[in-house]
Amino acid sequence: MNNFIARELRDHILTITLTRAAKRNALTSAMYDDLSQALEEAEIDPEVRVILLQADGDNFTAGNDIPDFIEHSTAPGASEPAAFRFVRNLGAASKPIVAAVQGNAVGVGATLLLHCDLVYLADNARLVAPFVNLALVPEAASSWLMPLRIGHVRAYAMFALGEPIDATTALQAGLANAVVPVAEVRGRAAAAASALARQSVGALAATKHLMRERSTIAARIEEERTFFLERLKSPEALAAFEAFTARASKATS
Ligand code: COA
Numbered sequence: 001m002n003n004f005i006a007r008e009l010r011d012h013i014l015t016i017t018l019t020r021a022a023k024r025n026a027l028t029s030a031m032y033d034d035l036s037q038a039l040e041e042a043e044i045d046p047e048v049r050v051i052l053l054q055a056d057g058d059n060f061t062a063g064n065d066i067p068d069f070i071e072h073s074t075a076p077g078a079s080e081p082a083a084f085r086f087v088r089n090l091g092a093a094s095k096p097i098v099a100a101v102q103g104n105a106v107g108v109g110a111t112l113l114l115h116c117d118l119v120y121l122a123d124n125a126r127l128v129a130p131f132v133n134l135a136l137v138p139e140a141a142s143s144w145l146m147p148l149r150i151g152h153v154r155a156y157a158m159f160a161l162g163e164p165i166d167a168t169t170a171l172q173a174g175l176a177n178a179v180v181p182v183a184e185v186r187g188r189a190a191a192a193a194s195a196l197a198r199q200s201v202g203a204l205a206a207t208k209h210l211m212r213e214r215s216t217i218a219a220r221i222e223e224e225r226t227f228f229l230e231r232l233k234s235p236e237a238l239a240a241f242e243a244f245t246a247r248a249s250k251a252t253s
Pocket of ligand 1: 022024026061062063064065067104106107108130134248251252
């Protein structure tokens with residue numbers, strides 16, 4: 001894989017690393033495709049018992065790469081955003097997923113954590129889901145999972161006002177297992193992944209099956225998709241994307 005997604009399989013743990021630190025690991029369509037493929041292959045590879053998600057640099061991910069997203073998803077006749085295949089795969093995953101998160105986890109960077117079974121946050125982690133700021137709606141079944149996890153009003157403030165959640169608050173709210181110093185976050189997540197890899201594969205699969213309402217998640221992803229695609233065509237969403245592009249080109253000029 002060469003689209004800023006690194007994969008390594010060792011001791012039954014598939015480590016997937018976002019390696020686009022210079023762009024804050026903003027996710028392009030090609031990156032989503034690689035992530036989707038990695039999850040699809042992991043699902044059927046008996047050598048993979050645990051998936052560990054991590055990211056290089058100071059930030060977990062800035063979410064969708066906005067210029068790439070505009071190019072691939074807003075043109076007339078464009079296919080659905082590549083992110084949808086990724087979130088469907090996440091929602092359907094039968095193997096445990098562990099995440100190590102430092103810095104900003106924006107958009108799908110925050111919502112994907114709802115599909116992880118163990119989450120370790122660096123003390124500088126910041127979860128942001130500014131969907132309404134971009135005139136969009138929540139995705140990855142987060143419109144159901146986030147209020148379920150942290151309560152309606154906190155989830156609503158995240159989505160509708162773009163209010164970030166810091167690491168300590170995320171821990172208290174049940175979004176993470178532990179908050180550790182940045183230098184320790186990968187090690188802590190890797191240790192947890194190793195512990196899972198030594199457990200009974202069948203018992204882990206059955207436990208995840210019992211704990212995740214996969215059909216509800218899948219249905220909610222499709223419902224969100226309908227609204228998301230509708231919103232994408234709205235003048236407000238196009239204006240929000242243009243504002244980002246204008247800011248970005250001003251910063252580089
Ligand atoms: N899409 C495309 N490029 C992005 C990006 C995104 N979502 N987020 C950051 N980048 C790029 C910037 O354009 C910049 O590129 P350049 O160095 O070529 O100018 C580089 O990454 C660094 O970004 P910068 O904003 O200077 O980094 P920062 O460390 O000050 O802030 C963030 C980090 C994540 C807080 C900030 O980049 C941000 O808010 N990004 C947008 C997040 C967003 O709205 N995502 C959409 C969610 S659906």
